[in-house]
Amino acid sequence: MEYSELIASRTSIRAYRPDPIEAGLLQQVLEAARLAPTAANRQPFQLIVIHTAGREAELRRIYSRAWFTQAPLIIAVCALSSQAWVRESDRFNARLIDAAIVADHLILAAANLGLGTCWIAAFNVEAARSVLRLPAEVEPVIFTPLGVPAEPPGPKLRKPLTELVRYEHW
Numbered sequence: 001m002e003y004s005e006l007i008a009s010r011t012s013i014r015a016y017r018p019d020p021i022e023a024g025l026l027q028q029v030l031e032a033a034r035l036a037p038t039a040a041n042r043q044p045f046q047l048i049v050i051h052t053a054g055r056e057a058e059l060r061r062i063y064s065r066a067w068f069t070q071a072p073l074i075i076a077v078c079a080l081s082s083q084a085w086v087r088e089s090d091r092f093n094a095r096l097i098d099a100a101i102v103a104d105h106l107i108l109a110a111a112n113l114g115l116g117t118c119w120i121a122a123f124n125v126e127a128a129r130s131v132l133r134l135p136a137e138v139e140p141v142i143f144t145p146l147g148v149p150a151e152p153p154g155p156k157l158r159k160p161l162t163e164l165v166r167y168e169h170w
Contacts, residue, residue: 006112011156013116016071016147025113026073029146032109033077036102039085039094045102048076048132052145061127063120063143071116071147076132077103079139099141107144116149 001009026049033047052059056069068074077099084095107117120143128140 001112006108008156009153010108010111011153012118013145013147013149013153014065014067014118015150016067016116016145017150018070018072019148020072021115021146021148025115026146028113029075029106029109029115033102033106036098036105038098038101042083042085042094042098044080044083044085044095045099046078046080046138047102047106048078050074050076050132058131061124062131063123067118068120068143068145070150071145073146075106075144075146076128076140077106077142077144078134079141080137081139082137095139096141103142103144110146114148116147116153117144119144 030047030049033045034043038044050059050073052069052072052074059069059074060066062068079095079099081093081095084093084098086093103119107119110117121141123140123143125140128134128143132140134140
């Protein structure tokens with residue numbers, strides 16, 4: 001698929017078939033995430049691949065929507081603050097931006113392979129820490145189901161460029 005077509009067609013999926021994800025497809029999605037650019041190439045992230053079968057109730061503690069666990073897999077993108085690049089002038093830590101870029105690469109790769117995802121940041125952090133047994137230095141940033149869409153995606157609504165872009169100054 002052409003890149004412009006991919007970014008125009010990619011949308012959040014909230015209904016999944018239970019079909020398993022082929023190992024090769026999962027590896028392609030994970031490889032796209034690995035290749036994502038990060039500040040100073042520090043790669044301050046970890047991906048956790050979670051199988052949903054038999055863990056639905058536990059995983060819904062993280063995000064309670066039923067469709068969250070319909071897909072056979074959920075991927076958590078986690079950040080490691082101590083491994084991230086830090087801007088010297090104001091001590092800005094790039095971990096969250098790096099994690100977002102990684103998630104975006106993962107999500108676009110999935111869409112290119114015909115798989116559905118949904119970017120989830122509105123999750124219960126403490127539940128995520130508990131369910132995934134995260135060490136204190138690991139920060140959960142984004143979750144996404146990964147599966148075959150159960151229905152065609154709806155329309156993609158976005159603001160026009162005229163509302164989002166400025167030139168030369170504010």
